Structure formats: C-alpha cells, structure tokens
Amino acid sequence: AHIITAVIGSGVLSLAWAIAQMGWVAGPAVLLAFSLITYFTSTLLADSYRSPDPVHGKRNYTYSEVVRSVLGGRKFQLCGLAQYINLVGVTIGYTITASISMVAVKRSNCYHKHGHEAKCYTSNNPFMIVFACIQIVLSQIPNFHKLSWLSILAAVMSFAYSAIGLGLSVAKVVGGGPAVRTSLTGVQVGVDVTGTEKVWRMFQAIGDIAFAYTYSNVLIEIQDTLKSSPPENQVMKRASLIGVLTTSMFYMLCGCLGYAAFG
Numbered sequence: 062a063h064i065i066t067a068v069i070g071s072g073v074l075s076l077a078w079a080i081a082q083m084g085w086v087a088g089p090a091v092l093l094a095f096s097l098i099t100y101f102t103s104t105l106l107a108d109s110y111r112s113p114d115p116v117h118g119k120r121n122y123t124y125s126e127v128v129r130s131v132l133g134g135r136k137f138q139l140c141g142l143a144q145y146i147n148l149v150g151v152t153i154g155y156t157i158t159a160s161i162s163m164v165a166v167k168r169s170n171c172y173h174k175h176g177h178e179a180k181c182y183t184s185n186n187p188f189m190i191v192f193a194c195i196q197i198v199l200s201q202i203p204n205f206h207k208l209s210w211l212s213i214l215a216a217v218m219s220f221a222y223s224a225i226g227l228g229l230s231v232a233k234v235v236g237g238g239p240a241v242r243t244s245l246t247g248v249q250v251g252v253d254v255t256g257t258e259k260v261w262r263m264f265q266a267i268g269d270i271a272f273a274y275t276y277s278n279v280l281i282e283i284q285d286t287l288k289s290s291p292p293e294n295q296v297m298k299r300a301s302l303i304g305v306l307t308t309s310m311f312y313m314l315c316g317c318l319g320y321a322a323f324g
Contacts, residue, residue, distance in 0.1 A: 072273030077319025079266035084247035096309040103301035160188035233322035241324030
C-alpha cells in the first residue's frame with residue numbers, strides 16, 4: 062500500500078496525453094523503460110538502507126542519510142538542496158492541480174445548472190489558498206507518517222480516480238461513437254503541430270511519464286517500517302517488484318486506453 066500510494070499520483074492523469082504525443086510505439090516503450098528504471102533504482106536503494114553491509118550494516122533512516130553514508134558530506138549537501146527544490150516543485154504542482162480540479166467541478170456544476178452557454182468563469186486563486194491552508198494544518202499533525210490506515214486510504218483513492226478515467230475510456234471504446242485518430246508516431250508534424258512543437262511535446266511527455274514514477278525519495282522511509290527478519294532489503298525488493306508491476310500495468314491501461322478512446 063505504501064509503495065502504490067507513493068507511485069500513483071496525479072501523474073497518471075496525463076499519461077493518455079503523453080502516449081498521444083509519442084504514439085503507439087514510443088509511448089508504451091518509454092512507459093516500460095521508466096518502470097524498469099524505477100525497479101532497478103529501487104533495488105539499489107533497498108541495498109543501501111544498511112551500510113556498508115546490506116544485511117548487518119548500520120541503518121540509514123532517510124534518503125539523505127544514504128547519500129551521506131555512501132557518497133560523503135559534500136554530495137549530501139547537494140542532495141539536500143535537490144530534495145528541497147523537488148519538494149517545492151511537487152508542492153506547487155499538486156496545489157495547481159488540486160485548484161484546477163476543484164474549479165473544473167464547480168464549472169461543471171454551473172454548466173449543468175445554467176446551460177453550456179452560461180459564463181462560468183471561476184478563478185483558481187481562492188481554491189489554491191484553501192488547499193494550501195488545509196495542507197499547512199495537516200502538516201502539523203505529529204507522527205503523520207505513522208498513520209498506516211492513511212496509506213491504505215490514499216491507495217484506494219489513487220486507484221479510484223484513476224479507475225474513473227479508465228472506465229470512461231473503456232466506455233468510449235466499447236460504445237463506439239465518432240472515430241478518433243491515432244497513429245504509430247503520435248501527433249503528426251504539419252498536420253497537428255509544427256516540428257518544434259512536436260519535439261517540445263515529446264520531451265514534455267517523457268517528463269510526465271517520469272513524474273508518474275517518482276517514489277525513490279520515500280523508499281528508505283518505507284523500508285524503515287519493515288522488521289529486520291527476514292532481511293529488509295530482500296523484502297523491499299519483492300515489495301518494489303510487486304508495486305512497480307501493479308502500477309505499470311495500471312499505467313499502461315490508463316495511457317493506452319485513454320489514447321485509443323480520445324486520440
């Protein structure tokens with residue numbers, strides 16, 4: 062549950078768009094490549110939880126402690142800087158995503174009530190402020206990371222909103238309707254976009270898929286919750302394999318079916 066919660070986030074929502082940019086060949090291939098990279102790096106981190114010996118060595122309780130133990134002080138400082146920059150970026154991203162989602166719900170309700178010709182403009186700013194205030198309050202809860210039921214709830218919610226998109230895609234594919242255009246190479250230069258836009262979108266799509274697989278920063282903290290027998294690194298490797306396989310299959314379904322349904 063911890064791993065699935067850490068891996069599946071808002072990044073899953075952009076997978077169909079990412080596959081659409083790269084097409085049926087490169088899209089699934091990049092998705093598969095990042096799943097393999099994620100599992101490989103997870104095995105390396107699992108063996109780094111204890112050092113110098115992965116079974117009997119001294120424990121490293123956080124990602125930054127692993128960096129300090131393996132690479133030394135200077136790189137530990139650079140790692141800390143990179144982690145804080147990443148946290149700021151992720152926080153901004155989730156705040157914007159949450160506000161856009163809440164505005165979309167309000168706008169949808171407005172259209173249902175007043176019709177699609179109504180002016181239903183809503184500013185994102187109030188929703189950003191509300192979401193940020195809620196996050197600040199929740200961050201004050203002591204030992205927040207020890208709430209085991211929260212990971213289960215978050216995993217269920219992650220699958221729930223992903224399953225909604227997956228269900229809509231399946232319904233669209235099965236139900237027929239107007240044909241959508243898909244291709245082996247994604248959006249076509251000269252038809253959908255210019256050459257420069259194609260390159261930019263390709264890189265953006267790769268970034269979106271990479272973002273959907275980020276959980277390395279919390280892997281060590283997850284491993285720290287395991288018992289010492291059997292060895293934590295072996296248990297974590299098996300858990301990572303199951304977690305990455307589960308999420309990769311789910312990602313492939315969401316991305317490919319979304320592309321097939323909406324183009």
